[in-house]
Amino acid sequence: MFDLKKYRKKSPWILHYNAGSCNGCDIEILASLAPKYDLERFGVLNTGNPKQSDVFLVTGPVTFRSRERLVELYTQMPSPKVVIAVGSCTCSGGVFRDMYNVEDGIDNYIPVDVYVPGCASSPELIIDGVVKALEILEQKSKEIELPKKLFGTIKEEEGVLNLREMALSVAQKSEQINAQKSEQNEN
Amino acid sequence: MSKKIVQIPLGSQHISLLEPVKFKFSCENEKIIDVDSDVGFVHRGIERACTTKFKYDKIAYVVARVCGLCAITHSLTYTMSAESLLEGEVSMKAKYLRVLMVELDRIHSHMLCLSHVSENAGYEALFMQIMGDREPIMNLQEKISGNRVQFDYIDIGGVNRDISLSVEDDIKVSLKELRGKIEDLINEFENNYTLSLRFKGIGALSLKEAQEFNALGPIARAAGLVTDVRSESNDLPYSEIGFKIVTSSGGDIYARNMVRLHEILNSITMCENIVSGIPEGEIKTKFKGKPNGEALFRLEAPRGELMYYVKGSSKPMLDRLRIKTPTFASIPAFVEIFKGQEYANAPAILASFDPCMSCTAK
Amino acid sequence: MSSQFIKAFTNLFKKPQTTTYPQDAIERTENYRGLIEYTENECIYCLKCEKACPPGAILFVPCEDPVPNDKNKKSLKYEYNPWLCIYCTECIRACPKAELALTQSDKKPQIGVKGDRVNSEWTILEQLKKGV
Numbered sequence: 001m002f003d004l005k006k007y008r009k010k011s012p013w014i015l016h017y018n019a020g021s022c023n024g025c026d027i028e029i030l031a032s033l034a035p036k037y038d039l040e041r042f043g044v045l046n047t048g049n050p051k052q053s054d055v056f057l058v059t060g061p062v063t064f065r066s067r068e069r070l071v072e073l074y075t076q077m078p079s080p081k082v083v084i085a086v087g088s089c090t091c092s093g094g095v096f097r098d099m100y101n102v103e104d105g106i107d108n109y110i111p112v113d114v115y116v117p118g119c120a121s122s123p124e125l126i127i128d129g130v131v132k133a134l135e136i137l138e139q140k141s142k143e144i145e146l147p148k149k150l151f152g153t154i155k156e157e158e159g160v161l162n163l164r165e166m167a168l169s170v171a172q173k174s175e176q177i178n179a180q181k182s183e184q185n186e187n
Numbered sequence: 188m189s190k191k192i193v194q195i196p197l198g199s200q201h202i203s204l205l206e207p208v209k210f211k212f213s214c215e216n217e218k219i220i221d222v223d224s225d226v227g228f229v230h231r232g233i234e235r236a237c238t239t240k241f242k243y244d245k246i247a248y249v250v251a252r253v254c255g256l257c258a259i260t261h262s263l264t265y266t267m268s269a270e271s272l273l274e275g276e277v278s279m280k281a282k283y284l285r286v287l288m289v290e291l292d293r294i295h296s297h298m299l300c301l302s303h304v305s306e307n308a309g310y311e312a313l314f315m316q317i318m319g320d321r322e323p324i325m326n327l328q329e330k331i332s333g334n335r336v337q338f339d340y341i342d343i344g345g346v347n348r349d350i351s352l353s354v355e356d357d358i359k360v361s362l363k364e365l366r367g368k369i370e371d372l373i374n375e376f377e378n379n380y381t382l383s384l385r386f387k388g389i390g391a392l393s394l395k396e397a398q399e400f401n402a403l404g405p406i407a408r409a410a411g412l413v414t415d416v417r418s419e420s421n422d423l424p425y426s427e428i429g430f431k432i433v434t435s436s437g438g439d440i441y442a443r444n445m446v447r448l449h450e451i452l453n454s455i456t457m458c459e460n461i462v463s464g465i466p467e468g469e470i471k472t473k474f475k476g477k478p479n480g481e482a483l484f485r486l487e488a489p490r491g492e493l494m495y496y497v498k499g500s501s502k503p504m505l506d507r508l509r510i511k512t513p514t515f516a517s518i519p520a521f522v523e524i525f526k527g528q529e530y531a532n533a534p535a536i537l538a539s540f541d542p543c544m545s546c547t548a549k
Numbered sequence: 550m551s552s553q554f555i556k557a558f559t560n561l562f563k564k565p566q567t568t569t570y571p572q573d574a575i576e577r578t579e580n581y582r583g584l585i586e587y588t589e590n591e592c593i594y595c596l597k598c599e600k601a602c603p604p605g606a607i608l609f610v611p612c613e614d615p616v617p618n619d620k621n622k623k624s625l626k627y628e629y630n631p632w633l634c635i636y637c638t639e640c641i642r643a644c645p646k647a648e649l650a651l652t653q654s655d656k657k658p659q660i661g662v663k664g665d666r667v668n669s670e671w672t673i674l675e676q677l678k679k680g681v
Contacts, residue, residue, distance in 0.1 A: 024255025024336045034318035038567045048202025091632040092668040099232040105668045115661035119635040120336045333582040339637045
């Protein structure tokens with residue numbers, strides 16, 4: 001059967017945005033799509049469209065003028081999605097910490113999953129970051145299909161949900177609630 | 188039928204842009220009439236922080252992060268203007284090693300621009316081939332200084348690391364292979380239908396306009412203006428190692444590609460001459476005192492002329508630092524080139540300027 | 550045109566340019582600037598590395614129960630943030646016991662996930678240092 005959870009991590013498409021950096025990390029991202037360190041072996045394609053991508057690569061410390069565009073791009077991407085912060089400036093401000101137009105790091109605006117260090121990072125570290133982000137993407141893709149609020153407890157056998165037992169546990173819980181209400185009405 | 192004026196943005200996030208910049212084109216039936224540009228997205232406040240937070244001997248590492256492509260040119264210009272306010276002298280060996288790194292940086296920056304131009308023309312196979320041919324240069328830079336981009340190699344008094352004999356042999360072998368590949372590329376850019384016919388006559392700048400609007404760097408040299416900082420001053424040993432000015436005529440995208448390719452060949456000759464004739468000496472000498480007075484220094488970055496102004500008054504913190512970058516001074520020439528062109532050519536024209544927005548808004 | 554055909558034909562018999570990175574390791578050059586490493590017994594607590602670092606990635610923070618050492622008079626502890634460091638080697642040039650107390654290895658820094666001490670927890674340490 002065609003299982004979307006297993007095959008979603010085989011072709012992640014990336015979106016790249018520069019939020020005020022010095023371009024060192026951007027040319028290393030471009031060099032990691034080049035023939036020597038080939039990210040396209042993992043199925044990665046660089047499109048410029050936020051509605052068609054899974055992985056968000058950000059570089060640069062967030063300046064005061066480019067923070068609205070960053071949050072708009074993050075909300076336009078469909079979930080499940082992963083955010084990777086490339087370079088020391090993106091993780092915590094780098095050399096520009098405490099300068100007057102810089103908000104240190106993108107932690108303050110959007111939730112980040114993977115931090116890649118270095119100034120400027122090398123393509124080897126970027127490939128490490130992308131491989132780790134793909135494992136987190138697979139885990140998020142499984143969590144998104146688990147219903148949480150409707151059923152009381154989640155019972156799983158060998159990775160497959162056991163729906164009959166979960167329905168039985170809800171039925172027992174609703175019988176208890178009905179019994180408590182009828183006791184209160186009598187009192 | 189009356190013609191209507193429509194405003195089309197090329198926004199701050201676009202697939203062919205590496206940096207955030209916003210242009211608003213006013214078009215009348217697909218011909219551009221007027222351009223409105225917005226370049227302040229990358230402003231970080233570096234000049235103010237250099238007078239309040241960092242001392243005068245650490246600024247060379249901060250200023251290199253203004254731009255990642257011309258990083259070593261920024262830190263060399265600051266160091267040479269601060270050294271003229273202190274007491275001491277740099278040895279000849281350190282000067283030769285500094286020029287070697289600056290010329291290797293120029294080679295890799297021009298190759299990146301050429302691959303970007305051919306990607307915008309639709310020829311994606313050549314983009315991948317040029318990026319693959321550029322990798323031996325990045326490997327050489329890592330062997331000399333420790334990192335592929337952002338070298339942290341220049342400090343007040345000289346350079347930080349020495350060069351060994353095995354690295355010199357590697358440089359000679361790599362540069363010889365690269366020369367053969369660049370000559371194949373010159374053949375390709377002249378005779379291929381996609382690259383030569385697509386670009387002739389588009390985005391042209393005449394000689395009179397280049398003088399009037401103050402264009403700098405390869406844009407001015409492709410229009411016929413003979414201007415290059417490397418032949419005007421005597422502080423660095425450029426005339427001994429065989430430097431020649433490269434100009435062309437016509438000023439369109441085809442002429443700019445040819446100027447960049449011939450500059451790469453000239454830089455390869457200069458690097459080979461340096462490696463075969465490095466003099467003896469120390470790599471770092473000690474400088475005394477604190478900076479006192481005013482100083483001004485110019486150098487040729489891959490995109491034009493770069494100028495620094497430093498003012499100090501015998502304290503560990505400087506009084507004022509001012510940076511003038513080449514892209515900032517060429518923006519009037521950019522706006523003039525766009526008028527009268529078709530709208531669909533706009534990404535190709537923008538990639539051939541080779542703009543560096545993080546230098547513009549420091 | 551025919552030169553392009555000859556070139557495409559000879560490319561069939563050459564090795565590919567791609568390195569198969571996660572399976573085979575990449576050869577590192579000898580001078581690569583990697584992580585900074587610290588040995589506690591050799592340190593003399595002169596605090597020169599803290600003043601020399603441009604972004605401020607090394608901090609000596611006051612703490613309650615330090616490791617017992619004769620030279621540690623103000624009970625300080627060494628903290629380092631690999632996600633703020635710019636790997637410029639200024640701290641090792643400023644240290645008086647350069648290769649013994651503080652060295653630069655050629656290991657690559659590690660990738661961080663949620664829960665590591667990257668940004669907001671580091672601000673707490675900076676305020677601890679200023680408050681004393």
